[in-house]
Amino acid sequence: MGIEFKRRIQQARIFDPKRGYEEKTLTLETRWDPLTKKTVRVLDLPIKKLEKPDMDEILKKGGDFPCPFCPDALEQATPCFSDDLIKGGRMRFGEVCVFPNRLPFDRYCAVAVLTKGHFVPLADFTEEMLFNGFSTACVFLRRLVEVDPTVRYFSVNWNYLPMSGGSIIHPHLQIIGGDLPTHYQGEMIQGGRGYHQQWGEVFWDELIAKEKELGERYIESVGNTVWLASYAPLGFADIMAVVKERTSLIDLTDQDLRDFAQGLLKVFQYFQDFNHCSFNLGLYSGEYGGDDSFWVNARMVTRRLLPPVGASDVSYFEKLHGESIGFKKPERLCEEKRGYF
Numbered sequence: 001m002g003i004e005f006k007r008r009i010q011q012a013r014i015f016d017p018k019r020g021y022e023e024k025t026l027t028l029e030t031r032w033d034p035l036t037k038k039t040v041r042v043l044d045l046p047i048k049k050l051e052k053p054d055m056d057e058i059l060k061k062g063g064d065f066p067c068p069f070c071p072d073a074l075e076q077a078t079p080c081f082s083d084d085l086i087k088g089g090r091m092r093f094g095e096v097c098v099f100p101n102r103l104p105f106d107r108y109c110a111v112a113v114l115t116k117g118h119f120v121p122l123a124d125f126t127e128e129m130l131f132n133g134f135s136t137a138c139v140f141l142r143r144l145v146e147v148d149p150t151v152r153y154f155s156v157n158w159n160y161l162p163m164s165g166g167s168i169i170h171p172h173l174q175i176i177g178g179d180l181p182t183h184y185q186g187e188m189i190q191g192g193r194g195y196h197q198q199w200g201e202v203f204w205d206e207l208i209a210k211e212k213e214l215g216e217r218y219i220e221s222v223g224n225t226v227w228l229a230s231y232a233p234l235g236f237a238d239i240m241a242v243v244k245e246r247t248s249l250i251d252l253t254d255q256d257l258r259d260f261a262q263g264l265l266k267v268f269q270y271f272q273d274f275n276h277c278s279f280n281l282g283l284y285s286g287e288y289g290g291d292d293s294f295w296v297n298a299r300m301v302t303r304r305l306l307p308p309v310g311a312s313d314v315s316y317f318e319k320l321h322g323e324s325i326g327f328k329k330p331e332r333l334c335e336e337k338r339g340y341f
């Protein structure tokens with residue numbers, strides 16, 4: 001077992017005007033991600049429930065321009081793939097529609113609109129909506145590797161609402177695929193390979209076993225998927241899901257995707273109750289055709305604007321120092337989350 005949960009605790013002194021300039025000790029924790037060794041900082045602020053953002057205001061801003069993903073506009077406003085990639089130009093399943101992204105973040109970059117409904121509050125998502133979306137994304141990826149053997153790295157991603165960087169409110173996933181991984185995906189793949197070489201085991205298998213044994217960040221399992229609070233959080237609430245023994249998104253079965261959708265709904269319920277209204281999600285695949293040292297996993301980070309001026313929750317730390325700041329200890333997040341599974 002080579003899993004190490006490394007941390008360092010430091011203290012800073014201030015003289016607090018709110019307490020007549022009495023001396024106060026502040027605590028800061030640095031944590032090292034057990035796989036990538038990337039450092040993050042954790043400030044455990046005594047925040048339980050966040051202030052609820054004004055959704056009407058957010059939706060009003062989004063209503064200033066016509067939505068290209070609504071059913072009456074989609075056919076005219078969105079691009080098509082070539083017929084030899086996707087017959088008819090767009091892939092459809094239930095209410096899901098997959099078409100090319102106008103912004104080419106990778107050689108293959110697609111959008112999967114999830115529903116006909118323009119705005120879906122977290123509480124209104126259904127297992128069917130999520131299953132249809134993620135399973136259609138996987139069907140699209142299977143088609144990609146069939147037509148283009150150079151495509152070896154892919155992921156399915158989600159920016160939910162503008163606070164997370166989502167420029168269109170209408171719920172949609174983004175699928176990217178190409179011959180190189182993204183930076184973090186590459187770090188995970190290399191980290192998993194290195195771990196396997198050194199310890200002879202799969203990192204994610206050992207991570208699940210260790211987290212289960214410790215019981216501090218292990219939330220619950222849903223079928224083949226295990227939900228954890230990430231040890232080294234990449235944001236306010238960072239939740240991880242690991243799909244056991246699947247190295248690539250291509251390998252996911254319908255049952256895996258149903259399990260994943262059911263877990264996501266439980267996470268959404270928690271987000272809703274704690275006023276986390278926006279998030280980023282990444283569902284990562286190992287190298288297609290590579291070794292078995294990677295297990296498919298997802299990471300979700302909540303996003304928000306900070307009061308009182310509505311500041312971004314991404315600062316010089318994330319942008320220019322490559323470190324994230326978590327404001328709640330993952331162990332506290334895990335305790336809160338458990339009641340939802």
Ligand SMILES: [Zn+2]
Pocket residue numbers: 067068069070071117118119170
């Ligand atoms: Zn719309």
